[in-house]
Amino acid sequence: MVSVLKITRLITVVQLCSILFISVSAKSAAFDFKEVVKLNKRVGERMIDKCARRVFDGNRANSRDLPYQVTIRKEFDNGRQWWSVCGGAIITGLHVITVAHCFADVLEPQRNGNLSTYRVIAGTTRSNILLYGDMEQRKSLLRELEKHLETWMTIAACHEHILYRQDVEDINNVAILQLTKAFVFSDTIKAIRMITDDTFYSVKLSPGSLCLVSGYGAYEMFTVSTFLKMACIPIVDFTKCKNSFYNKLRSNITQICAGSTGTVERTLKKSTCTGDAGGPLVCEGLLVGVVSYLQGNCYSTPGIYTLLSGYTIAPYSPFKLVEASASSSFAKVNHNIVLLLTVLYCQYICADIR
Numbered sequence: 001m002v003s004v005l006k007i008t009r010l011i012t013v014v015q016l017c018s019i020l021f022i023s024v025s026a027k028s029a030a031f032d033f034k035e036v037v038k039l040n041k042r043v044g045e046r047m048i049d050k051c052a053r054r055v056f057d058g059n060r061a062n063s064r065d066l067p068y069q070v071t072i073r074k075e076f077d078n079g080r081q082w083w084s085v086c087g088g089a090i091i092t093g094l095h096v097i098t099v100a101h102c103f104a105d106v107l108e109p110q111r112n113g114n115l116s117t118y119r120v121i122a123g124t125t126r127s128n129i130l131l132y133g134d135m136e137q138r139k140s141l142l143r144e145l146e147k148h149l150e151t152w153m154t155i156a157a158c159h160e161h162i163l164y165r166q167d168v169e170d171i172n173n174v175a176i177l178q179l180t181k182a183f184v185f186s187d188t189i190k191a192i193r194m195i196t197d198d199t200f201y202s203v204k205l206s207p208g209s210l211c212l213v214s215g216y217g218a219y220e221m222f223t224v225s226t227f228l229k230m231a232c233i234p235i236v237d238f239t240k241c242k243n244s245f246y247n248k249l250r251s252n253i254t255q256i257c258a259g260s261t262g263t264v265e266r267t268l269k270k271s272t273c274t275g276d277a278g279g280p281l282v283c284e285g286l287l288v289g290v291v292s293y294l295q296g297n298c299y300s301t302p303g304i305y306t307l308l309s310g311y312t313i314a315p316y317s318p319f320k321l322v323e324a325s326a327s328s329s330f331a332k333v334n335h336n337i338v339l340l341l342t343v344l345y346c347q348y349i350c351a352d353i354r
Contacts, residue, residue: 031159033317036176039092041198043191046285051210051232061214061230063123063188068287069228069280070096071127071216072177075117079135084127084216087279088120089287090191093182096120097194098278099290099306100160100175106323115155115323120177123188124150125228127216151189156180159319161311171250173292174306176319192280194287196312203284207237211258211283213303215276215291233259235283236302245301254310256281256289259302281305 050065061069068090073082086102106115156179161172183189195203214230241257242249249255258281281289289305311317 031157031176031178031319031321033159033176033311033319036092036095037194037196037312039095040191040194041196043092043193046193046199047282049285050230051212052284059230061125061228063125066214066228066230066280067123067186067188067190068192069214070120070122071124071228072098072102072278073119073121073129075119080131082119082129082131086277087215087217087291088177089280089290090122090183090189091194091287092191093185094179096177096179097287097290097308098175098177099173099292100164100322101166101173101293102278103158103160103175103322104166106158115158118155120153120155120179122151122153122183123186126150127226127228151183153179153181153183158322160322162318162320170246170248170255170292170304172254172306174290174308174311175322192282192287193285194312195283195309199286200309200313203286203288205235205256205283205288207235207240209235209283211235211281211288213258213276213279213281213291215279217276217279236261241302241304246304249304251310252307254307255292256305256307257302258289258305259294261302276303 047068070088070090071084072086072088074085075082086098088096088098091097103115103118155177158175158177160175164172164174183191185191193199210232211234212230213233214228216228236257236259238249238252238255238257240261244261246257249257276291277293279291280287281291287308289307292304292306294301294303
């Protein structure tokens with residue numbers, strides 16, 4: 001016969017074990033974007049406003065011009081080819097911001113994608129890399145690239161906004177990549193300050209304001225660029241953009257329109273194009289947005305950018321883990337072991353009480 005005291009103790013232990021189980025489970029998938037924003041605020045002063053100097057106009061860039069810019073390359077042909085599929089921006093030593101749709105094959109299990117086929121490369125102006133020879137020769141070439149020209153990073157985890165929808169990729173199209181190790185900052189590799197609550201009102205984002213956009217994408221429709229380019233482009237009125245180009249635009253809180261409208265001579269041939277997705281939109285030296293998508297002909301249609309203030313200023317910006325790489329899978333296994341041990345321990349305590 002079980003006494004009332006034992007029943008009470010049993011209930012208490014079950015409740016405590018439930019709380020512990022939930023707590024450990026939550027920690028295993030935790031990602032706090034607000035903590036990333038706090039780290040980003042420590043980056044330092046904003047970058048020099050290059051558009052105010054009017055020295056860039058669709059020019060080829062060098063790494064010192066855009067030290068925050070990265071290219072995200074994907075592996076093809078068993079490592080012989082690494083193609084730039086998207087851009088991104090360094091926001092802390094361990095984090096890069098880009099757009100979620102760049103990892104479509106990771107998001108869709110049926111496409112058998114995984115993060116091990118992606119690399120984040122900083123300090124480079126080249127879009128694609130071709131490697132020749134056998135496996136050892138290719139590894140040697142990669143080591144030489146890393147030693148003299150580029151910094152290659154593997155991705156530990158990809159976190160997308162929890163409300164991002166693949167079928168409507170203009171909504172909450174933003175992702176944070178967590179790297180397996182931190183960048184070593186230099187003249188050619190640096191983090192950039194994002195627009196946040198303390199800088200929001202100091203940045204002019206009215207129609208006609210010039211912002212710097214950069215990327216490794218095509219410079220004409222289907223004409224691939226082999227190097228990094230940059231240009232100063234004007235902000236386009238949100239209502240005009242919606243009425244004239246993008247009738248499915250949803251929110252001027254999380255989206256901003258910028259680039260050529262094809263109607264003013266000075267704005268022609270200055271916009272984003274295929275392959276620029278995820279790249280930075282920098283206004284007055286602050287990272288304001290990332291390239292989300294473009295509809296229609298490059299350079300005659302403005303691009304849509306994910307407006308980062310909609311996430312950095314919001315009280316709560318939930319992101320979810322899309323996938324962890326093999327290196328961080330070990331961490332996930334460790335969490336699973338902790339969960340299992342928690343269950344076994346609670347079972348043992350409960351049995352002892354009985």
